[in-house]
Amino acid sequence: MAAPDRADGPVPAPARPRTAVTDGAPVVEAAGEDEVRVRVGEREFLVSAACPHRRGRLVFARVNEARLRITCPLHHSSFDLLTGAALSGPTERPLCVREVTGDQPPR
Numbered sequence: 337m338a339a340p341d342r343a344d345g346p347v348p349a350p351a352r353p354r355t356a357v358t359d360g361a362p363v364v365e366a367a368g369e370d371e372v373r374v375r376v377g378e379r380e381f382l383v384s385a386a387c388p389h390r391r392g393r394l395v396f397a398r399v400n401e402a403r404l405r406i407t408c409p410l411h412h413s414s415f416d417l418l419t420g421a422a423l424s425g426p427t428e429r430p431l432c433v434r435e436v437t438g439d440q441p442p443r
């Protein structure tokens with residue numbers, strides 16, 4: 337029995353690069369072991385990879401691009417991306433954040 341001919345099958349869509357900013361949607365990606373890179377439009381932030389509450393993995397966080405907030409996937413604390421201040425949720429501890437500017441060397 338011959339192997340099925342896959343040349344006529346559907347062409348899979350190319351994988352979406354994790355570093356690309358597509359459709360203007362925020363991008364959250366790992367930036368080493370300890371940080372997460374958050375891209376919102378032309379702005380870029382590096383934040384701690386672990387939530388200050390109980391170390392939720394912020395690489396899976398949701399980002400509100402209009403309010404510049406990041407929300408932990410574990411217990412839903414949200415933090416200001418500009419200051420790191422805890423805005424809601426079970427923790428009052430701030431998140432380590434910094435905005436990446438052209439003045440800083442790449443990490």
Ligand code: FES
Binds near residue numbers: 391409411
């Ligand atoms: S671990 Fe992030 S809110 Fe609890």
